[in-house]
Amino acid sequence: MEIILDRDGSACVWCGRPFEGLVAATTEHLVPRVKGGPSWLENEVAACRRCNRDRGHTTPGEWLEECERRGWRPERSIVVRTLESLEAAIAARGGLRRARRYVDSQLRRLRS
Numbered sequence: 001m002e003i004i005l006d007r008d009g010s011a012c013v014w015c016g017r018p019f020e021g022l023v024a025a026t027t028e029h030l031v032p033r034v035k036g037g038p039s040w041l042e043n044e045v046a047a048c049r050r051c052n053r054d055r056g057h058t059t060p061g062e063w064l065e066e067c068e069r070r071g072w073r074p075e076r077s078i079v080v081r082t083l084e085s086l087e088a089a090i091a092a093r094g095g096l097r098r099a100r101r102y103v104d105s106q107l108r109r110l111r112s
């Protein structure tokens with residue numbers, strides 16, 4: 001968790017609320033485990049408990065749009081950067097065919 005907060009800053013990647021008081025940091029998988037996402041740092045962002053729970057298995061692209069619809073300011077650039085580093089990590093380590101497809105489709109969506 002410390003590594004992720006150092007990398008991304010000490011606020012929820014989805015709603016932007018700083019982690020303090022009642023807003024607790026949780027580790028969230030961009031590619032959900034049920035979609036083949038690995039438990040690697042490259043697949044993890046820091047999210048508050050509420051966003052982690054509310055997102056469920058929604059894709060990062062859909063959830064970013066939902067956050068914006070709610071008037072929040074999600075850190076789109078951190079999501080894209082993390083997906084890009086996951087794409088590179090999968091390419092280097094091999095395997096994870098399902099996660100790779102998921103990342104590719106999300107990056108296409110987020111870059112369009």
Ligand SMILES: [Zn+2]
Pocket residue numbers: 012013014015016017047048049050051052
């Ligand atoms: Zn949040």
